[in-house]
Amino acid sequence: xxxxxxETRGRILASAVKLFSKxxxxxxxxxxxxxxxxxxxQRIYAxxxxxxxxxxxxxxxxxxxxxxxxxxxxxxxxxSLPDMTGxxxxxxxxxxxxxxxxWRLISWANxxxxxxxxxxxxxxxxxxxxxxxxxxxxxxxxxxxxxxxFEVYIFTIMSISxxxxxxxxxxxxxxxxxxxxxxxxxxxxxxxxxLLGPCRQQMQ
Amino acid sequence: xxxxxxETRGRILASAVKLFSKxxxxxxxxxxxxxxxxxxxQRIYAxxxxxxxxxxxxxxxxxxxxxxxxxxxxxxxxxSLPDMTGxxxxxxxxxxxxxxxxWRLISWANxxxxxxxxxxxxxxxxxxxxxxxxxxxxxxxxxxxxxxxFEVYIFTIMSISxxxxxxxxxxxxxxxxxxxxxxxxxxxxxxxxxLLGPCRQQMQ
Amino acid sequence: xxxxxxETRGRILASAVKLFSKxxxxxxxxxxxxxxxxxxxQRIYAxxxxxxxxxxxxxxxxxxxxxxxxxxxxxxxxxSLPDMTGxxxxxxxxxxxxxxxxWRLISWANxxxxxxxxxxxxxxxxxxxxxxxxxxxxxxxxxxxxxxxFEVYIFTIMSISxxxxxxxxxxxxxxxxxxxxxxxxxxxxxxxxxLLGPCRQQMQ
Amino acid sequence: xxxxxxETRGRILASAVKLFSKxxxxxxxxxxxxxxxxxxxQRIYAxxxxxxxxxxxxxxxxxxxxxxxxxxxxxxxxxSLPDMTGxxxxxxxxxxxxxxxxWRLISWANxxxxxxxxxxxxxxxxxxxxxxxxxxxxxxxxxxxxxxxFEVYIFTIMSISxxxxxxxxxxxxxxxxxxxxxxxxxxxxxxxxxLLGPCRQQMQ
DNA sequence: GATGAATGAGAGTTCATTCAT
DNA sequence: GATGAATGAACTCTCATTCAT
Numbered sequence: 134x135x136x137x138x139x140e141t142r143g144r145i146l147a148s149a150v151k152l153f154s155k156x157x158x159x160x161x162x163x164x165x166x167x168x169x170x171x172x173x174x175q176r177i178y179a180x181x182x183x184x185x186x187x188x189x190x191x192x193x194x195x196x197x198x199x200x201x202x203x204x205x206x207x208x209x210x211x212x213s214l215p216d217m218t219g220x221x222x223x224x225x226x227x228x229x230x231x232x233x234x235x236w237r238l239i240s241w242a243n244x245x246x247x248x249x250x251x252x253x254x255x256x257x258x259x260x261x262x263x264x265x266x267x268x269x270x271x272x273x274x275x276x277x278x279x280x281x282x283f284e285v286y287i288f289t290i291m292s293i294s295x296x297x298x299x300x301x302x303x304x305x306x307x308x309x310x311x312x313x314x315x316x317x318x319x320x321x322x323x324x325x326x327x328l329l330g331p332c333r334q335q336m337q
Numbered sequence: 338x339x340x341x342x343x344e345t346r347g348r349i350l351a352s353a354v355k356l357f358s359k360x361x362x363x364x365x366x367x368x369x370x371x372x373x374x375x376x377x378x379q380r381i382y383a384x385x386x387x388x389x390x391x392x393x394x395x396x397x398x399x400x401x402x403x404x405x406x407x408x409x410x411x412x413x414x415x416x417s418l419p420d421m422t423g424x425x426x427x428x429x430x431x432x433x434x435x436x437x438x439x440w441r442l443i444s445w446a447n448x449x450x451x452x453x454x455x456x457x458x459x460x461x462x463x464x465x466x467x468x469x470x471x472x473x474x475x476x477x478x479x480x481x482x483x484x485x486x487f488e489v490y491i492f493t494i495m496s497i498s499x500x501x502x503x504x505x506x507x508x509x510x511x512x513x514x515x516x517x518x519x520x521x522x523x524x525x526x527x528x529x530x531x532l533l534g535p536c537r538q539q540m541q
Numbered sequence: 542x543x544x545x546x547x548e549t550r551g552r553i554l555a556s557a558v559k560l561f562s563k564x565x566x567x568x569x570x571x572x573x574x575x576x577x578x579x580x581x582x583q584r585i586y587a588x589x590x591x592x593x594x595x596x597x598x599x600x601x602x603x604x605x606x607x608x609x610x611x612x613x614x615x616x617x618x619x620x621s622l623p624d625m626t627g628x629x630x631x632x633x634x635x636x637x638x639x640x641x642x643x644w645r646l647i648s649w650a651n652x653x654x655x656x657x658x659x660x661x662x663x664x665x666x667x668x669x670x671x672x673x674x675x676x677x678x679x680x681x682x683x684x685x686x687x688x689x690x691f692e693v694y695i696f697t698i699m700s701i702s703x704x705x706x707x708x709x710x711x712x713x714x715x716x717x718x719x720x721x722x723x724x725x726x727x728x729x730x731x732x733x734x735x736l737l738g739p740c741r742q743q744m745q
Numbered sequence: 746x747x748x749x750x751x752e753t754r755g756r757i758l759a760s761a762v763k764l765f766s767k768x769x770x771x772x773x774x775x776x777x778x779x780x781x782x783x784x785x786x787q788r789i790y791a792x793x794x795x796x797x798x799x800x801x802x803x804x805x806x807x808x809x810x811x812x813x814x815x816x817x818x819x820x821x822x823x824x825s826l827p828d829m830t831g832x833x834x835x836x837x838x839x840x841x842x843x844x845x846x847x848w849r850l851i852s853w854a855n856x857x858x859x860x861x862x863x864x865x866x867x868x869x870x871x872x873x874x875x876x877x878x879x880x881x882x883x884x885x886x887x888x889x890x891x892x893x894x895f896e897v898y899i900f901t902i903m904s905i906s907x908x909x910x911x912x913x914x915x916x917x918x919x920x921x922x923x924x925x926x927x928x929x930x931x932x933x934x935x936x937x938x939x940l941l942g943p944c945r946q947q948m949q
Numbered sequence: 950g951a952t953g954a955a956t957g958a959g960a961g962t963t964c965a966t967t968c969a970t
Numbered sequence: 971g972a973t974g975a976a977t978g979a980a981c982t983c984t985c986a987t988t989c990a991t
Contacts, residue, residue: 135991138954156450159363163982173956178983237448243506244444246360250506258511278531284513285528291508292500293493300499302447302454307462309488324489327482328532342971367965377973379967388965543970546975564858567771571961581977583963592961648856651914652849654768658914666919686939692921693936699916700904708907710855710862715870717896732897735890736940750950775986785952787988796986 142180144170150191154234157241158188158249189252192242195234196256202228206260214271218290218329221264222322225294236299261287276331286329293325346384348374354395358438361445362392362453393456396446399438400460406432410464418475422494422533425468426526429498440503465491480535490533497529550588552578558599562642565649566596566657597660600650603642604664610636614668622679626698626737629672630730633702644707669695684739694737701733754792756782762803766846769853770800770861801864804854807846808868814840818872826883830902830941833876834934837906848911873899888943898941905937 134142148170152161163184167174181187206224209217229236242249268286271277277286296304301313311317338346352374356365367388371378385391410428413421433440446453472490475481481490500508505517515521542550556578560569571592575582589595614632617625637644650657676694679685685694704712709721719725746754760782764773775796779786793799818836821829841848854861880898883889889898908916913925923929 135953137990141954157361157363157448159361160450162980164980173954174982175957175984176955179954184982239504239507240444240448243504244361244441244448246364248506250510253507253510256510261511281528281531282524284516285525285532288500288508288512288516288525289493289497289529289532292496295500295504296492296496300443300447302452303443303457304492304495306454306457306460307465308492312488312492320486321489321492324485325493327485328489328493328534330532339971345971366963368963377971378965379974380972382966383971543974545969549975565769565771565856567769568858570959572959581975582961583978584976586962587975645856647912647915648852651912652769652852652856654772656914658918661915661918664918669919689936689939690932692924693933693940696908696916696920696924696933697901697905697937697940700908701901703908703912704900704904708851708855710860711851711865712900712903714862714865714868715873716900720896720900728894729897729900732893733901735893736897736901736942738940747950753950774984776984785950786986787953788951790987791950 138180141170141172141176145172145177145180145187146190146194149187150195150234150238153188153191153241154195154237158184158245158247185247185249188242189249192238192249193252193256195232195238196253199228199232199235200256200258200260203258203260207263209264209267211267211270214267214274214276215331217264217267217271218331219322219326221287221290222294222325222329225290226297226318226322229294229298233298236295240299271331278330281330289329290325293321297321342384345374345376345380349376349381349384349391350394350398353391354399354438354442357392357395357445358399358441362388362449362451389451389453392446393453396442396453397456397460399436399442400457403432403436403439404460404462404464407462407464411467413468413471415471415474418471418478418480419535421468421471421475422535423526423530425491425494426498426529426533429494430501430522430526433498433502437502440499444503475535482534485534493533494529497525501525546588549578549580549584553580553585553588553595554598554602557595558603558642558646561596561599561649562603562645566592566653566655593655593657596650597657600646600657601660601664603640603646604661607636607640607643608664608666608668611666611668615671617672617675619675619678622675622682622684623739625672625675625679626739627730627734629695629698630702630733630737633698634705634726634730637702637706641706644703648707679739686738689738697737698733701729705729750792753782753784753788757784757789757792757799758802758806761799762807762846762850765800765803765853766807766849770796770857770859797859797861800854801861804850804861805864805868807844807850808865811840811844811847812868812870812872815870815872819875821876821879823879823882826879826886826888827943829876829879829883830943831934831938833899833902834906834937834941837902838909838930838934841906841910845910848907852911883943890942893942901941902937905933909933 145166148166149161152166152169155161163174163177166187167177177184177187181190203224206221209220213220264287265283268277268283272279297313297318305313309317312321349370352370353365356370356373359365367378367381370391371381381388381391385394407428410425413424417424468491469487472481472487476483501517501522509517513521516525553574556574557569560574560577563569571582571585574595575585585592585595589598611632614629617628621628650661672695673691676685676691680687705721705726713721717725720729757778760778761773764778764781767773775786775789778799779789789796789799793802815836818833821832825832876899877895880889880895884891909925909930917925921929924933
């Protein structure tokens with residue numbers, strides 16, 4: 134692929150991520166993507182095959198980007214086990230805040246009829262296995278509750294941080310709106326830390 | 338409104354909920370809604386004003402339906418405070434399982450550009466205030482952690498149950514697939530109960 | 542169907558016959574058909590289902606039209622058996638001359654990948670059975686060659702008259718161009734009569 | 746032209762004949778021709794000038810090929826005059842059967858708006874003049890009907906053999922389908938021989 | 950000689966919506 | 971109350987062709 138083509142392809146992908154993220158698969162038109170990436174519509178078909186394939190490529194793209202940023206979690210050491218929950222929570226919150234493309238594309242992909250999510254099947258999350266090992270050590274050391282598996286632990290953390298951004302609009306009608314201010318987020322993290330460990334009896 | 342008209346309106350709303358839930362706002366066509374509700378397309382405009390208004394009405398409809406089913410939570414008494422977390426979790430899980438329309442429409446509404454969610458602003462959730470009062474009593478009794486507010490408590494429960502259904506497709510690529518079996522759900526609930534209280538030191 | 546709709550449908554079909562006949566299936570655009578029939582493009586899909594279905598309807602339409610005009614052949618009586626070949630030939634020549642839509646659409650349908658011709662499977666040609674009976678009587682009376690079946694007889698007549706119009710352009714490069722003048726046509730008919738019967742020994 | 750270029754050109758022409766024959770001018774895309782001939786699209790424009798010119802070249806190509814195979818008809822001698830009709834018929838039938846590209850491209854060219862057929866204007870059919878001379882001798886010898894010109898004679902033979910292949914699809918709806926079996930073809934030839942001479946009184 | 954990148958026009962089809970009956 | 975007819979804009983995707991490397 135020539136340099137010019139790579140640039141064009143890059144512009145298309147960038148626009149696609151932006152627009153698909155904003156308006157979803159059916160809410161975005163190929164014409165608009167072409168316009169925003171200042172290229173001919175045909176290039177999209179030449180480089181990606183079609184609208185659906187472009188959506189999948191967009192999804193993969195942001196996923197990998199976020200995966201890379203998750204690698205900072207691998208800097209957590211045994212010494213900071215008591216703070217692990219807070220570290221992960223803060224990291225996820227900041228990632229979701231910085232990458233709305235990420236949770237938005239994921240949400241669209243989860244909803245759509247088309248099995249867009251299948252394109253993620255070979256994407257592996259390096260940090261998971263690392264965190265899992267650490268969590269196990271934490272359990273042995275009595276820092277984390279033995280009866281709570283890593284899967285449920287991390288699932289809860291992910292749920293909180295994901296929903297906090299993805300369902301903000303509807304939840305702000307049901308819950309106290311203050312929850313969605315900067316202070317509210319900080320408070321949520323602190324209290325969630327209390328829930329998710331380290332074990333409270335340890336802290337006394 | 339005549340009886341015949343009410344029936345037609347009802348059929349339209351039922352089809353709309355089904356189709357919008359399945360394919361979202363942009364993925365559903367007015368033609369299809371008319372076809373599935375066996376009525377003339379024009380009736381949709383006569384009864385609801387337009388596609389957008391029909392979407393909002395669909396959203397309100399399922400929301401109220403679920404709200405009504407949430408009223409069973411008001412049967413929880415002071416005596417069962419130690420089991421409250423489990424009761425709520427199980428209820429939410431069963432509601433999300435029985436009403437995919439609910440979490441799907443909410444998800445679409447959260448994502449869409451159009452502020453569909455605004456139609457929910459006057460919908461009040463009776464059970465919240467009731468549960469909040471109970472939770473406070475539980476805190477006083479040392480059953481729930483004093484430092485964790487009701488908002489964070491209920492937010493966490495909602496997040497877990499919502500994400501478990503809404504993000505299943507993508508999460509099953511990252512997390513252990515067993516989490517999404519019937520057994521996995523039960524296990525998740527049990528372990529989440531451990532995290533969310535009652536206070537573990539109490540249990541000893 | 543309302544009167545206005547019938548008129549619109551009629552205009553579409555008329556334009557379709559004209560344009561498909563002229564430029565074939567792939568050479569004709571739905572836009573052009575809509576324009577020439579002074580209607581909205583969408584009407585074509587509402588009334589005919591799609592471009593392909595409209596092509597088939599056009600084919601059927603001209604086929605039935607020509608079938609009806611073929612019924613004049615059922616006026617041939619036993620008395621005019623010696624002139625039958627000439628009568629049929631002249632009729633077919635005049636039909637093909639008057640209805641280029643007919644042989645053109647048939648030719649396109651024969652060539653196209655899509656099995657457009659299948660729409661003709663239930664169209665019956667009344668005149669055939671009548672002519673076949675007459676031909677049989679002519680054979681018994683020694684007017685037509687006993688060894689030549691009606692199928693071959695009528696096939697030859699049809700071939701001559703069809704090709705004379707359909708392949709004129711290419712054949713005029715190979716054969717004497719005079720064949721394709723009015724005089725040439727008349728001459729062709731007369732000589733073909735000699736070949737196709739009545740039996741020449743009878744004429745002596 | 747270099748050897749490599751000649752090969753590329755040859756591949757293009759071969760693919761073009763195949764595809765134009767199958768789907769016609771408007772039904773075939775330049776992209777597809779390039780793909781099937783494993784060359785860059787640009788080569789088509791470099792070697793042939795454009796799609797239309799390539800179509801004409803394809804037409805000329807198969808025409809010349811068939812012309813060459815027609816030269817076997819020049820082996821007919823005076824002695825075999827009584828069998829000439831059968832020989833020609835059988836030859837044409839076998840040619841059309843072996844070269845569907847031939848009658849298909851001719852048919853497309855006859856139908857298309859564009860005057861593709863003009864490219865054939867300088868193509869001469871050597872066998873015609875030879876057969877015409879033979880036919881004249883046959884007429885003098887009383888083998889062929891004096892009143893039937895060679896033009897009509899050969900036109901009829903060509904019509905039968907051409908239509909038998911080109912209009913098979915539609916005709917099989919009107920005529921007896923058996924006509925289009927191997928046996929039906931043989932029978933058609935035999936009976937057509939009876940019609941087209943030699944003069945039947947001669948045969949007695 | 951050959952390839953890859955790019956283009957603008959136009960293909961068939963469906964959209965949400967309004968008007969007439 | 972309900973239906974059928976009609977519209978124009980928008981949709982995804984492909985066309986024949988040219989330019990740059």
